[in-house]
Amino acid sequence: MTATSRPAQMHAISDETRRTVDDVLDYARRRALYQDVPLDKPMTPRELERLASGSITTDGIGSRRAIALFENVLAPACVSTDHPGYLSFIPSAPSKASLAFDVVVSASAIYAGSWMEGAGAVFAENEVLSWLADEFGMPRGAGGVFVQGGTIGNLSALVTARDAARRRNREAGRPDPARWVVVCSAEAHSSIASAAAVMDVDIATAAPDAEGRLHGDAVARVLDERGDAVFAVVATGGTTNFGIVDDIAGxxxxxxxxxxxxxxxxxxxxAAMLVESMRPAFAGVEHADSVIVDPHKWLFAPFDACALIYREPSLALSAHTQKAEYLDTLTDRPDWNPSDLAVQLTRRARGLPLWFSLATHGTEQYRATIAQGIDLARRVADEITVRDGLTLVREPQLSVVVFRREGWTLAEYEEWSTRLLEEQRAFVVPSSHAGEPVLRFAIISPLTTFELLSDILDTLR
Structure with a gap:
């Protein structure tokens, strides 16, 4: 302890802490209300070492210097995922209401893992989960929890599925298989393989059709081959690379x-199920035992949030509730706690920014904004088909458009992508399909315009 430090100094209400809060909130306000969000670009570790090292010191550098370092060096070294020209991977486009309320969530110090400690937050999150479950056609009584992201959501659902299969075997007096198996498409998200590795189970892939869509007959063949070893099948409601929806009903x-x-x-x-015209594409979701959707993607919430919903939450309780003497006061209650439904115990109220934005704007605004992205994807796909040198790889089903520049190599795509970012036009990195390099636009932000996308296409001459 230095001569000037005091144990409660960081927590005291003083002129210093007031300045710290003001400095941080001033930056947050500026960033949230930028008319033109900067795209920015990454720096190398060596560049950051030169520009930003030395911030952790014995006595601290003070909030003003720290926030200046973040605003002027560290933040510009991060690509802004909410920029209208961020079209790679799956972008983020949080509403201003959800961004603002994320600050409130952090300032409120809410533990949202149990009803005992976070009843108000849990209730609000459950309001959102209940609305989503209803939109997806799941029965009354369905429920779940907001977890960190899709990887944790998929892992938690599959852990519940395996636990349910084990319980059925015990009740029937059957032994468990030597190796459990989860079935998915070859187009399934990489997090399914990651979850299988964590769980030490095998994956059996069912072949999708030529369009990348998984059908019931392909799944049935694998189930017949693998028998009782299969404990779960994963269908995809919008693949990351192409936005293809599997034949969920089949x-x-x-x-x-x-x-x-x-x-x-x-x-x-x-999230596209919120658009009435898209509901037929997702037929069969109502039969799912569990689903996930990430609000930090197409539901316009900030990182990080995944809504994990179970048809029968009691099955998740059996799989995930942690047992310990100090937890008995939380778990020996009739109402299930969010921390009992997934691979987690400590959790922030990550569903509240979405709740606040929904409560502020209403569900119809969400439907209209998602529909706009779908319509824009179809419009730009039509534009690609009439341009010389460009070929659409597949008609978009949701809001991902995949296309190629005829004759280009991967190196040429990468050079073009680097130049686009250097010029601060957009962030579009190449992807691949069947071993061929391709380009893709993932359209999420309602601030992404047809004119912006057309300008990007102009640079591919």
Whole structure:
């Protein structure tokens, strides 16, 4: 302890802490209300070492210097995922209301893992989860929890599925298989393989059709081959690379008679069910045992949030509730706690920014904003088809448009992508399909315009 430090100094209400809060909130206000969000670009570790090292010192550098370092050096070294020209991977486009309320969530110091400590937050989050479950056609009584992201959501759902299969075997007096198996498409998100590795289970892939869509007959063949070793099948409600929705109804028809858990990974695409015209594409979701959708993608919430919803939450309680003497006062209660439904115990109220934005703007605004992205994807796809040298790889189903510049190599795509970012036009990195380098626009932000996308296409001459 230095001569000037005091144990409660960081927590005292003093002129210093007032300045710290003011400095941080001033920056947050500026960033949230930028008319033109900077795209920015990454720096190398060596560049950051030169510009930003030395911030951690014995006595501190003070809030003003720290926030200046962040605003002027560290933040510009991060690509802004909410920029209208951020079209790679799956962008983020949080509403201003959700951004503002994320500050409130952090300032409120809410523990949202239990009803005992976070009842108000849990209730509000459950309001959102109940609305989503209803939109997806799941029955009354369905419920879940907001977790960190799709990877944790998929892992938690599959852990619940395996636990349910084990319980059924015990009740029937059957032994468990030597190796458990989860079935998914070759187009499934990489987090499914990651979850299988964590759980030490095998993956059996069912072949999608030529369009990348998984059908029930392909799943049925794998189920017949692998028998009782299969504990879950994963269907995708909007693949990351192409935005393709599996034949969920057909997959459900293959799993239900066999009593096999159906999980729908809708991290990116399931939000499209809010648009009435898109609902037929997701037929069968109502039969799922669990689903996920990421609000930090197409539901306009800040990082990080995944809504994990179970048809029967009691099955998740059996799989995930942690037991310890100091937790008995939380778990020996009739109402389930959010921390009992996933691979987590400590959790922030990450669903509250979405709740606040929904409560502020209403659900119809969300439907209209998602529909705009779908319409824009179709419009730019039409534009690509009439341009010389450009070819559409596949008609968009949701808001991802995949295309190629005829004759270009991966190196040429990468050089173009680097130049686009250097010029601060957009962030569009190449992807691949069947071993071929391609380009893709992932359209999420309602601030992304047809004119912006056309300007990007102009640079591909």
């Amino acid at each position: 997959v459900a028809a293959a799993t239900r008679p066999r009593g096999i858990w159906l999980h729908v990974d809708g991290a990116y695409g399931l």
